[in-house]
Amino acid sequence: MAAGFTPLIELSGVNKHFGELHVLRDIDLTVGRGEVVVVIGPSGSGKSTLCRAINRLEQIETGRITIDGVPLPEEGKGLAQLRAEVGMVFQSFNLFAHKTVLQNLMLAQLKVRKRGKAAAEAKSHQLLERVGLEAHAAKYPAQLSGGQQQRVAIARALAMDPKALLFDEPTSALDPEMINEVLDVMRGLAQEGMTMVVVTHEMGFARSAANRVVFMADGQILEDRVPEDFFGHPETDRAKDFLSKILKH
Ligand SMILES: Nc1ncnc2c1ncn2[C@@H]1O[C@H](COP(=O)(O)OP(=O)(O)O)[C@@H](O)[C@H]1O
């Protein structure tokens, strides 16, 4: 490992089944502080389950997951705290429809971080500015485009001062012209040193922003390489096949 590499997210020997389906198979993965790891692979390979396990939205059966050296908490109080420290951004933005953008950003700050109202409001405005949406603070999610809603969801995750952010196909539900405005925000975060695990089919983002590409198939990590090597010289037949399919269109 490179000098200065400090592990932030560590999975070792992680296994999970859904009934008969072995959805995570002996997963070992370390994400260093400030690293951007892009996870790619065919549909059904376990990418979302991997993210959900890191955020403890799914329980694992065997193995160990630690964040900053601390094992994931069991049910209960520790979980809300964990989810604040490891924010997650989903394909479907999951904003509260009956709350304004500002209220969406303030809610968890008040409830989970126990910030005062003024501090939460100030932080919200600062983050809206950062994602280019300050002018939309008083709107409801339905009044925004998909790309704008996803930027609000990113700001909401950032409002928790997370140690890391997980993105599960953050641009897959967006019209093509809105994808870049979201990827630009993510690139900015990466440049500022945010630790990120990103499930995406955006290979341009993977090439330009990722420190490593993790390729999954059938619940296993088959490759874990720097982008140049992965895209230039995929080692496994599964990865070669996958790349030939997605790079063709
Ligand atoms: N809650 C669940 N119950 C049963 N099967 C599930 C559940 N969630 C996911 N799966 C199955 O687990 C496999 C991996 O799913 P997922 O992690 O969503 O893959 P990916 O994100 O790579 O498309 C798929 O076969 C999916 O159908």
Ligand SMILES: [Mg+2]
């Ligand atoms: Mg998925």
